[in-house]
Amino acid sequence: MSEHLTIGFLPLVDACLPILAAEHGFAAEEGLELAFVRDVSWATVLDRLLYGHSDAAHLLAPLAIATTLGRGRPAQPLVAPFVLGLNGNAITFSPELAQAVGAPQGKLGDPLAIGQALAVEAKRLAAVGRKLRFGVVHRYSSHNYMLRYWLAACGIAPDLDVEIVTVAPPFVADALASGEIDGSCVGEPWNSVAVERGVGRIVLATAQIWRRGVEKVLALRESRLDERRDAIEALIRAMRKAGAHFVDPANWQANAAILAGPRYLDASAELILRAISDRLVLAQGSAAIHYPDFMFQHREAANFPWVSQAEWLYTQMVRWDGTGFEPDEAEKAARVFRPDVYRSALAGTGDLLPGASSKVEGSLDRTTAVTAQQGTIVLEQNSFFDGRSFDPDDLPGYLASLAG
Amino acid sequence: MRIAVIDESASRASVIHEGLAQLDGCEVFVITERHGLLARVQEFAPDVVLIDLGNPSRDVLEEYFAVSRALSRPIAMFVDESDEETIGASIDAGVSVYVVDGLAASRIRPVLDLAVRRFGAFARLQADLDEAKGKLAERETIDAAKRILMNSRGLSEPEAYAELRRKAMQSSRRIADIAEALVTAHDLMGEGE
Numbered sequence: 001m002s003e004h005l006t007i008g009f010l011p012l013v014d015a016c017l018p019i020l021a022a023e024h025g026f027a028a029e030e031g032l033e034l035a036f037v038r039d040v041s042w043a044t045v046l047d048r049l050l051y052g053h054s055d056a057a058h059l060l061a062p063l064a065i066a067t068t069l070g071r072g073r074p075a076q077p078l079v080a081p082f083v084l085g086l087n088g089n090a091i092t093f094s095p096e097l098a099q100a101v102g103a104p105q106g107k108l109g110d111p112l113a114i115g116q117a118l119a120v121e122a123k124r125l126a127a128v129g130r131k132l133r134f135g136v137v138h139r140y141s142s143h144n145y146m147l148r149y150w151l152a153a154c155g156i157a158p159d160l161d162v163e164i165v166t167v168a169p170p171f172v173a174d175a176l177a178s179g180e181i182d183g184s185c186v187g188e189p190w191n192s193v194a195v196e197r198g199v200g201r202i203v204l205a206t207a208q209i210w211r212r213g214v215e216k217v218l219a220l221r222e223s224r225l226d227e228r229r230d231a232i233e234a235l236i237r238a239m240r241k242a243g244a245h246f247v248d249p250a251n252w253q254a255n256a257a258i259l260a261g262p263r264y265l266d267a268s269a270e271l272i273l274r275a276i277s278d279r280l281v282l283a284q285g286s287a288a289i290h291y292p293d294f295m296f297q298h299r300e301a302a303n304f305p306w307v308s309q310a311e312w313l314y315t316q317m318v319r320w321d322g323t324g325f326e327p328d329e330a331e332k333a334a335r336v337f338r339p340d341v342y343r344s345a346l347a348g349t350g351d352l353l354p355g356a357s358s359k360v361e362g363s364l365d366r367t368t369a370v371t372a373q374q375g376t377i378v379l380e381q382n383s384f385f386d387g388r389s390f391d392p393d394d395l396p397g398y399l400a401s402l403a404g
Numbered sequence: 405m406r407i408a409v410i411d412e413s414a415s416r417a418s419v420i421h422e423g424l425a426q427l428d429g430c431e432v433f434v435i436t437e438r439h440g441l442l443a444r445v446q447e448f449a450p451d452v453v454l455i456d457l458g459n460p461s462r463d464v465l466e467e468y469f470a471v472s473r474a475l476s477r478p479i480a481m482f483v484d485e486s487d488e489e490t491i492g493a494s495i496d497a498g499v500s501v502y503v504v505d506g507l508a509a510s511r512i513r514p515v516l517d518l519a520v521r522r523f524g525a526f527a528r529l530q531a532d533l534d535e536a537k538g539k540l541a542e543r544e545t546i547d548a549a550k551r552i553l554m555n556s557r558g559l560s561e562p563e564a565y566a567e568l569r570r571k572a573m574q575s576s577r578r579i580a581d582i583a584e585a586l587v588t589a590h591d592l593m594g595e596g597e
Contacts, residue, residue: 039457039458040458040459040460041459041460041461041462041463042463043462043463043465043466043500044457044458044462044500047457047495047500048495051491051492051495051496052492053495053496072466072469072470137463138463138467139466139467139470165464165467166463166464166466166467167464168460168461168463168464170460171438171460
């Protein structure tokens with residue numbers, strides 16, 4: 001008899017793994033029957049998760065941590081045993097702003113050069129009483145943290161020199177068109193939608209800010225994990241198989257068509273294919289460019305929930321919420337990511353499992369082999385664009401270095 | 405008490421509005437437009453905000469409340485620990501509620517109960533309507549399938565219907581499903597009108 005799981009999601013390309021696990025029968029092979037609930041706001045995805053309409057959800061990693069810590073609403077412990085992907089977002093500017101900062105034609109910009117030019121432009125506009133405004137998908141999103149990390153490292157104070165507001169992904173193109181925002185950090189296919197409408201130009205991929213930055217997670221209530229442990233582990237195995245299918249170029253067209261369907265993203269398969277194939281059209285009417293690993297869904301144990309990723313997100317939460325660093329909170333935030341569940345699900349499947357649960361983030365400037373439980377895993381470059389690295393053994397030290 | 409109802413469905417918003425207007429001492433303000441949402445909320449300065457779960461502006465609204473916490477009228481999601489069940493009921497009904505901090509639960513309760521009932525009633529109405537529409541669409545599809553059989557095989561109308569019914573019984577499917585398959589196949593073969 002098959003086990004039933006209901007999964008909440010927002011229509012974004014990186015909801016792909018659970019969807020494809022169901023569509024290609026990987027879930028059924030594991031004895032699972034999956035149902036999906038699509039919503040249009042993260043608040044509703046979260047409500048359904050907390051009140052039992054869904055068993056698990058495609059969720060912003062920082063939102064899973066914020067919910068556990070009780071930021072914005074009473075604390076409810078969530079766990080994330082599986083990372084749905086790394087990166088896959090982009091920074092899109094209005095054509096005017098892209099031109100003002102000298103964003104190059106036909107290729108992505110250099111984060112430092114664009115950031116420095118943006119600092120000059122922000123100051124110029126501030127002098128005439130206008131503040132540049134950027135949209136992010138949620139206060140507790142990697143989009144917000146990546147954008148802020150980049151701005152701050154380029155000498156732009158995100159809360160003073162510019163304004164950052166929340167814009168729902170489907171309305172990003174509208175907001176750019178109406179001049180409500182000058183730029184945004186959002187996932188696909190919404191950057192491409194803005195490009196197609198001629199209201200935005202993609203200037204950077206978030207993978208240029210942090211080469212292997214954590215993005216969405218599969219989140220569920222801690223109590224639900226305990227009750228449905230076997231089913232969740234089966235889902236993890238099914239999603240690893242879906243990931244191998246997803247990254248195989250032979251399947252790109254078919255997967256784009258599935259994700260584009262009315263029950264899932266209800267969007268253009270052609271635009272979805274751009275993200276899946278790492279081939280982005282940066283400006284209306286221009287040729288696609290190839291940016292490898294724009295989205296990163298499978299290789300290098302990409303779905304492994306590194307505790308250090310949760311800790312990095314916590315440091316950014318402290319940094320931008322303006323709350324002090326609390327060792328207890330840091331501990332709780334770290335425990336949201338559950339590598340133990342991931343390992344237990346995949347033990348004996350032959351999948352490569354990292355030997356450690358934490359790593360220094362951003363320390364690899366070249367391809368490096370690290371120890372796995374059996375053999376080694378090859379990790380490629382994972383740096384932050386400003387050359388900093390994040391040592392999870394010293395969170396206060398890291399925060400102090402960012403403030404300096 | 406000042407209550408803002410944010411709902412992109414104008415008909416549902418008016419059903420909620422009408423109900424809340426019956427409560428004593430309630431001033432109700434309905435916002436159906438996405439554009440300028442926050443400015444209108446700010447202007448009205450509500451004590452309670454009701455917003456439907458399917459509203460894409462929820463994250464924008466929550467962000468506004470999070471920021472406004474630092475201001476004079478902090479708003480929180482209505483989640484008094486003792487009221488888990490009420491919140492669960494509102495989520496089931498499809499509405500989420502935000503209230504100004506410190507407002508007594510006893511004052512909010514009637515508002516919430518009423519909103520939940522009205523949302524639930526509206527959802528049932530919608531479901532009935534969808535079902536009725538579905539039935540109508542099915543009848544049209546069956547008529548179209550009958551016409552195809554009458555034209556292509558020279559059957560009379562009762563014969564065409566009997567043919568559809570025979571096929572449905574044979575394959576244990578609904579007549580409407582057989583009719584739809586026939587119409588689709590007909591379109592695909594380029595024989596549509």
